[in-house]
Amino acid sequence: MNQVDPYLIPALDGVAYGLLLFVVAAGLVLSFGVAGILNLAHGTLYAIGAYVAAILSDGSWLALLLALAVGVGAATAGGAALSGMLAPVPRGDHLTQALLTFGVALAGGSLLVMAFGAENLPVRVPATVDRPVDLAGHAYAGYRLVFIAVAAALALALHAVVTRTRAGMLVRAAVDDPDMVACLGVNPERVRLGVLAASGALAGAAGVLGAPIIGPGPSTAATVLLLSLVVVVLGGRNGHSSVVATLVAALAVGQIQTLGVALAPTAAPFLLFAAMAAVLAARSHGLIRRWSPA
């Protein structure tokens, strides 16, 4: 067994964790970068997806697909509802946005606990992938490998949408100059609705698919929101975070949370926030400055 071997599984876990955070944080980046909305209810949209997965999962692929449809639909509707609630709030008024969405997050969290109880719920994955896979002599959860593949495909699809489609152009243009987008005849209200709905869809998808990794429970929304905010800060604030920058930041956070624990168990709890503080101190705009297609 070589020196790298003990860290293979934590490193792989870090990839899965990082990709999960990427899918969630990409939604947060969209809502902040394009619509200018600091959505503190984003973690709650993830939790909705995770609870749906827990309720509907029965170990079959059909149940997982059904959970995906219901969870994504519910979170998309949640995102659209947030857009409606935030419509009267001016674009730059982040304090009011934060207070309103934080209130929604608290109320949503309480409703989820009332509906599903104060315990963490178990989530069953499809039986065919609910078994360990041999990786260089180590047993590794089959579902996590599937999740890595699916989340990587989602990341590629998101990159393609942002760089290749008219909707993606609109997103990038709105990050650069929303007023000029309006002067092209594009209704900014519809852009905001679309972005928050898409952001909700990403959170919902992450919640359903990631429920076996960050499962549904009373603290799920807060945990996911906090980690997503760290990713957004590391990837780049001020609406200039790119898909690639968000992915790099998410993978870094994933590694700190998993490989970091394996390498430095006592320092691990502080590593994440130390990294965030260091980035903020050195580069207040994040690791990578501007939205770039690549």
Add this chain to the structure above:
Amino acid sequence: MLRIDRLNAGYGGGSVLHDVDLSAGEGRVQAIVGRNGAGKTTLVHAIAGLLRPYSGAIEVSGVDLAGQPAHRIARAGVGLVPQGRRVFASLTVAEHLRLATSQRDNPIWTVGRVLDLLPRLAQRLGHRGDQLSGGEQQMLALARALLTQPRLLLLDEPCEGLAGEVAGRVREVVAGLAAGGMTVLIVEQQLHHAIRLADRIAVLDYGRLIADEPADGVRADPAPIEALLSIAQRR
């Protein structure tokens, strides 16, 4: 075509424009000149819907657009070439043109026609907005506005920071647009930029229109307008 009646506008409750009256017929070029801070850009933003006026009317082809959001005003046929160009830094020229292309049936301005008018852009299709020179950015801002199919084109200091030859090309293109029937409202700080192009020249000072004269008269004897601008500058 454009009629502005007793327009009052400003920011955060403070007034910048005071009872501005202005009109421009179809295919005419109305210039607004004034010192820095006179309210020229505020006027353009109020017409384009980027600033909600306190009171007054802004009629385009007989429809009052005052207070309408920017996207509705754009769809009503008002195109904006803003001060500083404001091209999208992360979009290529081709993406700008694709994004701005109107979804209407039988558009007058197509990407092909815009590239015929501004051929330099055809050589820069793959370049991002922030990779263009000032002149190229101005051409792109103009192309972007044309693709929204405007009947009224607002140009806010289009020659600012451009070399003489490039500024001349911008003026040439704008003159051609007006000759084709488009109404143009052009804002300039320098009288000599406006005087070559305009049919009428108005002077804005401290948010009030203090003169509005036929350009032929100003070309023949620019002294009275220059004196007004000079007085405004010294205040």
